[in-house]
Amino acid sequence: MRTLISNPTIVNNGEKFRGSIVVNNGKIVEILRENELPRAECDEIVEASGMYLIPGVIDDHVHFREPGLTHKANMASESRAAAAGGVTSFMEMPNTIPQTTTLKALKEKYSIAAKESVINYSFYFGATNTNSDTFAKLNSKKVCGIKLFMGSSTGNMLVDKKAELEKIFAEAKRLGMPIAAHCEDSSIIAENTKRIKAEVGEDPAVEYHPIIRSTEACYQSSKSAVELAGKFGTRLHLMHVSTAKELELIDNSNTDRNITAEATPAHLFFCDKDYAKLGTRIKCNPAIKEESDREALRQAVNSGKIDLIGTDHAPHCLSDKVGGALKAASGMPSIQFSLLAMLQLVDEGIFSIETLVEKMCHAPARIFNVNKRGFIEKGYYADFVLLNPDKEHTIEGADIISICGWSPFEGSTFKWAVEQTWVNGNKIYDKGVINEEFRGKALTFNR
Numbered sequence: 001m002r003t004l005i006s007n008p009t010i011v012n013n014g015e016k017f018r019g020s021i022v023v024n025n026g027k028i029v030e031i032l033r034e035n036e037l038p039r040a041e042c043d044e045i046v047e048a049s050g051m052y053l054i055p056g057v058i059d060d061h062v063h064f065r066e067p068g069l070t071h072k073a074n075m076a077s078e079s080r081a082a083a084a085g086g087v088t089s090f091m092e093m094p095n096t097i098p099q100t101t102t103l104k105a106l107k108e109k110y111s112i113a114a115k116e117s118v119i120n121y122s123f124y125f126g127a128t129n130t131n132s133d134t135f136a137k138l139n140s141k142k143v144c145g146i147k148l149f150m151g152s153s154t155g156n157m158l159v160d161k162k163a164e165l166e167k168i169f170a171e172a173k174r175l176g177m178p179i180a181a182h183c184e185d186s187s188i189i190a191e192n193t194k195r196i197k198a199e200v201g202e203d204p205a206v207e208y209h210p211i212i213r214s215t216e217a218c219y220q221s222s223k224s225a226v227e228l229a230g231k232f233g234t235r236l237h238l239m240h241v242s243t244a245k246e247l248e249l250i251d252n253s254n255t256d257r258n259i260t261a262e263a264t265p266a267h268l269f270f271c272d273k274d275y276a277k278l279g280t281r282i283k284c285n286p287a288i289k290e291e292s293d294r295e296a297l298r299q300a301v302n303s304g305k306i307d308l309i310g311t312d313h314a315p316h317c318l319s320d321k322v323g324g325a326l327k328a329a330s331g332m333p334s335i336q337f338s339l340l341a342m343l344q345l346v347d348e349g350i351f352s353i354e355t356l357v358e359k360m361c362h363a364p365a366r367i368f369n370v371n372k373r374g375f376i377e378k379g380y381y382a383d384f385v386l387l388n389p390d391k392e393h394t395i396e397g398a399d400i401i402s403i404c405g406w407s408p409f410e411g412s413t414f415k416w417a418v419e420q421t422w423v424n425g426n427k428i429y430d431k432g433v434i435n436e437e438f439r440g441k442a443l444t445f446n447r
């Protein structure tokens with residue numbers, strides 16, 4: 001069926017223009033400018049005058065908690081929250097139960113997603129101190145990358161043996177697969193924890209979180225990862241960069257970059273001053289740090305040192321968030337409202353909408369070599385979002401789709417709204433209603 005999306009403002013590949021697109025058999029088949037007409041009659045017309053049309057967001061960094069932690073979230077709930085937030089594809093992390101560190105666990109995740117996810121999906125394979133020999137058995141055209149907890153981790157996924165780190169980087173290079181690294185130095189964190197507990201008690205207030213999981217802990221671990229990537233020529237993606245100091249490690253002068261970096265909406269939207277109001281609701285690892293760090297990250301988005309924005313969506317029950325810097329769980333649900341939060345920063349003049357689209361849509365597709373997604377291009381899958389730029393609304397508890405039932409953005413008022421989200425040419429989300437007829441597809445990668 002040929003569908004015409006008529007007269008939105010299209011933002012794509014650094015351009016903003018009035019036009020239309022035609023969708024057929026799940027793909028974009030025509031891109032029309034101004035008053036150009038389709039080559040043939042369309043079966044359906046979606047009137048989108050006054051709307052903005054952008055490529056679907058590709059979120060390279062989510063924790064959907066299934067299997068094993070489904071009291072917090074699951075593939076069904078979080079993919080629907082993602083669709084409501086304009087996200088059409090996700091790449092999910094391995095720290096579930098069981099951890100995605102075996103081929104069996106990886107296969108099970110793909111099976112769950114095929115049955116439950118309304119948007120497109122891929123999964124990271126988790127590195128450990130003992131499983132790098134398994135990498136050669138991975139399908140690099142289907143698995144988004146190797147996730148490496150370098151210096152700090154949950155469970156047994158901390159990789160801290162030098163010989164094994166070198167083996168992981170060398171093997172990833174040989175296979176042409178990117179390493180996505182969480183970088184915080186556990187020995188520095190342990191020293192800081194001991195010192196702060198001696199000063200203020202067993203569970204310091206959440207304001208101590210960025211002191212315990214400090215700038216130096218992030219910098220030293222990121223520095224080690226960068227050095228290993230340089231030694232072996234491995235593609236390295238630094239996840240959730242949180243400090244100005246880490247940006248010194250990133251050289252964006254060469255267009256053929258081997259090292260790329262992600263920032264999250266949490267680190268771009270909040271700073272340490274927000275702990276007073278939001279407390280442990282914004283406790284995450286790495287910690288949200290000083291206002292100067294947030295400003296440096298924002299500047300790095302515009303300069304190109306930060307390549308993309310991924311959510312690090314990590315739901316916990318509110319009961320898990322009780323406590324302080326040490327006892328409260330780290331992580332927050334964010335996928336449903338992150339695009340709206342970043343559009344607020346567009347309204348504030350911090351980013352242009354073209355930059356936002358580059359960082360949330362184009363760059364993930366380019367960095368991970370996603371096949372035919374992330375752009376409004378002929379022949380690409382019809383993954384796109386229709387945005388209303390003038391529909392002011394306040395986020396309420398009833399709006400939240402994630403099983404955990406809360407959001408750090410609850411109570412925030414946003415001017416923009418996601419009206420529709422289309423995945424593979426199907427309207428999956430429409431003004432608060434999820435279409436349960438369709439399921440997403442496994443992402444493929446051009447490697």
